[in-house]
Amino acid sequence: MRKIKLKIIFLIVAILITAAFVMSKIKGKNLDSEIIREVNPTIGTIQVLISTTGTVLPKNRLEIKPPVSGRIESIEVKEGEQVKDGQTLAWMSSTERAALLDAAEGQGEETLKYWKETYKGIPLLSPIDGEVIVATTQPGQTVTTADAVIVLSDELIVRAEVDETDIGKIKVGQNANITLDAYQDQKIKASVEHIYYESETVNNVTIYKVDLKPEKVPSFFRSGMNATVDFITESKDHILIIPVEAVRKEKGKSFVLVRQESSKNPSKTEVDLGITDDKNVEVISGVNEKDRILITTKKYVLPNGAAGTNPFLPFRNKKK
Secondary structure (H helix, E strand, O other), X not given: OXXXXXXXXXXXXXXXXXXXXXXXXHHHXXXXXXXXEEEOOEEEEEEEEEEEEEEEEEOOEXXXXXOOOEEEEEEOXXXXXXXXXXXXXXXXXXXXXXXXXXXXXXXXXXHHHHHHHHOOOEEEEOOOOEEEEEOOOOOOOEEOOOOOXXXXXXXXXXXXXXXXXXXXXXXXXXXXXXXXXXXXXXXXXXXXXXXXXXXXXXXXXXXXXXXXXXXXXXXXXXXXXEEEEEEEEEEEEEEEXXXXXXXXXXXXXXXXXXXXXXXXXXXXXXXXXXXXOOOEEEEEEOOOOOOOEEEEEEEEOXXXXXXXXXXXXXXXXXXX
């Protein structure tokens, strides 16, 4: 019995020693290797953006409601149509006229025609120049003074929601780019038209609404469409730029590694930087377009055969 216990203890000790040896070999081989990439500074553009979401909405939404209760006789316009101030949008009959016409219809065409000319219908007129965005009411439908028969819009805008931490960077007249979720390959230029003074709380976040006016409203704009809005807070053209990952920070200063023709070792060169868009950064001084800048990144390399092995299994002699 004592011999069996000694054998078990010896076996456990042997397994632990083997495991420690294997793990030390793995750690020794898991060294970081560097990947070196070489780039040249280029002339380009940097835009500093504030991104948020927005919705396409009418700037002024005008509902055309009947002056009296009655019945719609005809709709003279359709959705998407441009209308002028004073244009007839629809014809309707008051409740009394509708009842009279229904009674006259049973007495023949001549009687019906007489009462239609004697008792005129009520026109619903457009009070503005605009676009029809809702025209779903059908002829024959009964309506009240609370029902919107036609809905007009003078123009479509985009209303964005800006976080209170960013609202201080937004100014009236500031340029922005709008991208609709439905047309992501189309960028629409716009400018800030109005910043609302009263805040709102959305999901426990304080936001301010901002209205943007497109330079030109595309034909595919529809009220209610969702959009991504990029406010341009800073923009510079024809400047010298390098990737952000090429810059190293030391004691509050910025450096890049520049390859030297006369030496194998790169030169650590101090640079003066400007604006950045998180991908590229402006170089004010320190390097030029002819310099070759090195970018080093570390790559973790797994040891050969490390994956799928169990250090507690006995090793077998490999045949050469």
